[in-house]
Every structure is written in C-alpha cells, then in structure tokens.
Amino acid sequence: MTSGISRRRFGQLAAGLAASLPLAAPSVLRAQDADLVRMCWFNTTTVSAQIAHVLMRTDIPARNGLKMEMIQLAASPAITEALVSGAGDVGTLSDFAAVTTMAIGAPVTTVSSQARFRSAVLATKKSGITKLADLKGKQVFGTFGITAFQNAQDAVLKAGLVPGKDMTFVNVGPAELADAVGSQRIDAFFTYDPFVSYFESTGHAVVISENLSPVIALAANNRFLQQKPDALKRLLMANAQALYFASQNNDMVNGWFRSLEPAKNIPEAVLQKASSYDPAWSAKKFTDIKVALSPEQIAQIETLGKWGFEQKLLPRLPDVPKFVNTAIAAEVDKEIAAGGFDVKSVKILRA
Numbered sequence: 012m013t014s015g016i017s018r019r020r021f022g023q024l025a026a027g028l029a030a031s032l033p034l035a036a037p038s039v040l041r042a043q044d045a046d047l048v049r050m051c052w053f054n055t056t057t058v059s060a061q062i063a064h065v066l067m068r069t070d071i072p073a074r075n076g077l078k079m080e081m082i083q084l085a086a087s088p089a090i091t092e093a094l095v096s097g098a099g100d101v102g103t104l105s106d107f108a109a110v111t112t113m114a115i116g117a118p119v120t121t122v123s124s125q126a127r128f129r130s131a132v133l134a135t136k137k138s139g140i141t142k143l144a145d146l147k148g149k150q151v152f153g154t155f156g157i158t159a160f161q162n163a164q165d166a167v168l169k170a171g172l173v174p175g176k177d178m179t180f181v182n183v184g185p186a187e188l189a190d191a192v193g194s195q196r197i198d199a200f201f202t203y204d205p206f207v208s209y210f211e212s213t214g215h216a217v218v219i220s221e222n223l224s225p226v227i228a229l230a231a232n233n234r235f236l237q238q239k240p241d242a243l244k245r246l247l248m249a250n251a252q253a254l255y256f257a258s259q260n261n262d263m264v265n266g267w268f269r270s271l272e273p274a275k276n277i278p279e280a281v282l283q284k285a286s287s288y289d290p291a292w293s294a295k296k297f298t299d300i301k302v303a304l305s306p307e308q309i310a311q312i313e314t315l316g317k318w319g320f321e322q323k324l325l326p327r328l329p330d331v332p333k334f335v336n337t338a339i340a341a342e343v344d345k346e347i348a349a350g351g352f353d354v355k356s357v358k359i360l361r362a
Contacts (some may be wrong), residue, residue: 065253113329128168130159143170200217205285303340
C-alpha cells in the first residue's frame with residue numbers, strides 16, 4: 012500500500028511533532044457506555060474496508076459500548092496525518108505506512124493486525140514472460156515506497172537477479188501504471204490486491220510471483236491509547252466481531268464495499284478473490300479470528316523498516332518494537348478463545 016510521504020514531508024511532520032504538547036500521563040479510565048472512537052479508514056483495501064463497513068452499518072460497536080465516527084480518507088498518508096495530528100484516534104495503515112510513523116517518532120502505536128493482503132509481480136500478456144528469470148534485461152514498473160515494491164525487490168533477488176544490473180525498477184504512479192498495463196506498453200509491473208486480481212480478471216496480466224505476508228495494521232494515537240486503553244480493547248473486540256460477521260456474510264459485505272467510491276467499479280468476483288487471500292475471510296468459527304500481530308508479522312515490519320532506510324525512503328532506521336504494543340490485542344485474543352459470539356444476533360442498522 013502506498014505510503015507516499017516524501018523526505019520533505021517527513022521533516023514537516025517531525026517538526027510538527029516537536030512542537031506538539033507532551034502526551035498525558037498513562038491512566039486507565041473506567042469504561043463508559045458509548046465511548047466515542049474516531050476511526051480513519053480507506054475504501055480500497057480488501058477485508059480491512061469490509062470490517063469498516065460492518066462497524067458503520069451494524070450494532071456491533073454499540074454492543075461493545077462504542078460510538079464510532081468513521082472517517083473515510085483517501086489512503087495511508089492521509090490517515091497517518093490524521094493520527095499524528097490527533098484528528099483520529101485509530102486508523103488502518105499498511106505495514107510500510109506504519110513503519111513511516113515509526114521512522115519519524117510519531118505519537119502513534121501499532122496495536123493490532125487488521126487484515127492481510129496479496130502483493131505480486133505480474134507480466135503483461137503481450138510480454139511472453141512466464142517466470143521471474145525472464146525479467147533479465149527488462150524494466151519492472153510500479154510505485155516506489157510501498158510494501159509491494161519491497162516484496163518485488165525481494166522476489167527478483169531470490170531469483171538471482173540484481174536490480175540495477177540484471178533488470179531495472181521504474182517508478183510510476185498508480186494511474187499511469189493502469190494505463191500502461193491496459194495498453195500493454197510495458198512488460199512487467201508490481202502492485203497489490205485488489206488490483207492484482209483485477210488485472211488477472213481482465214486478461215491483461217499474469218502473476219509470476221506473489222507474496223501473502225503483507226498486513227494492514229490498526230494504529231492508535233498515543234493519547235487515545237494511554238487515556239482509553241479499555242475503549243481500545245473493546246474496539247479490538249468489535250473489530251474481531253466485525254471481521255467474523257464479514258466472513259459469514261461475504262456477499263452482503265462486498266456489496267457494502269462496492270457502494271462507495273473508489274470501489275464502485277471493482278467487479279464483485281474480483282473483490283471476492285482479492286479478499287480470499289486473507290485466511291480470516293473464510294473463517295469457520297469466531298475463534299479462528301486472531302487480533303494480535305504475530306512475531307512473524309512484527310519481524311516483517313522490521314524488515315520493511317530496514318529496507319525503507321536503505322532505499323532512502325525513511326529518514327532513519329525505525330526502532331520497531333518501541334512502536335508496537337501487542338498487550339491489549341493479546342488480551343482480546345484470550346477473550347475470543349474463551350467465549351463465543353452469536354453472529355446471527357447482529358442487527359443491521361443501515362443496509
């Protein structure tokens with residue numbers, strides 16, 4: 012997913028942080044009914060966006076003593092700025108976008124896993140390319156500074172190709188990339204779902220390498236985390252219940268996803284295929300849902316941080332463990348394992 016924060020923007024954000032007020036001292040507030048939570052999200056990431064729609068349209072938040080203010084933004088950069096400024100309490104960020112907040116020392120903590128998605132290297136149909144080794148001497152197009160870029164670099168290196176020597180990566184924006192793929196002007200490119208599934212469905216491209224490890228994380232503004240840890244815990248439980256509801260009502264929730272821009276033009280079959288790469292999308296029971304980031308996911312975030320610093324996409328090497336809190340999510344996972352959730356009892360408030 013796109014991070015899109017330039018080095019200059021890093022400096023601007025860092026300067027703003029330096030001038031901000033210090034965080035309030037940690038405190039545990041007594042849970043109250045209908046705690047307001049301002050959640051920032053974007054309507055392009057599969058499964059993560061479906062969760063947001065369930066939170067907006069059902070009584071799951073109210074069951075958990077929450078009132079949700081769902082703030083739809085364009086992508087990770089806007090959500091990052093909302094969290095940094097305090098305009099949002101929690102937000103969905105790609106793993107590399109989460110790394111960017113860590114690299115600038117933002118008052119933001121990554122608190123849970125939200126969804127998993129697929130990134131891939133693809134070859135256009137006209138290229139004749141069928142495997143990574145065929146990329147030798149070729150240009151591979153895509154947007155730099157996103158998780159899929161790191162995944163693509165890792166894939167070609169494992170195939171024995173050296174970027175800049177055996178093949179070349181070329182930076183292009185998403186719109187330009189879509190035009191180039193549609194007109195078959197390029198041989199190969201990298202991107203992420205649902206766009207991978209879309210280009211497969213149109214017959215314009217085939218996947219020659221895919222990575223199923225990328226994650227959408229849920230991040231919290233530190234002031235909210237410190238002042239309302241119980242509200243955050245209830246939000247993570249609501250998130251888990253919303254994900255399970257979505258897994259049991261794929262068609263309904265996909266329809267909600269496709270009701271808003273920019274997802275209106277994504278065919279339902281494409282959306283369903285893209286969502287299926289997250290194992291939780293086909294959960295059989297509530298206990299299949301896991302909230303806490305796994306050690307492997309945290310290690311992958313650390314890998315992205317090292318890569319981003321080496322590629323000069325980040326101003327400094329982030330101290331990832333310092334900005335990850337798995338304690339509250341782990342408590343939620345224990346409650347999920349111990350108790351049940353009657354998905355059929357959920358009330359739809361807005362279809």
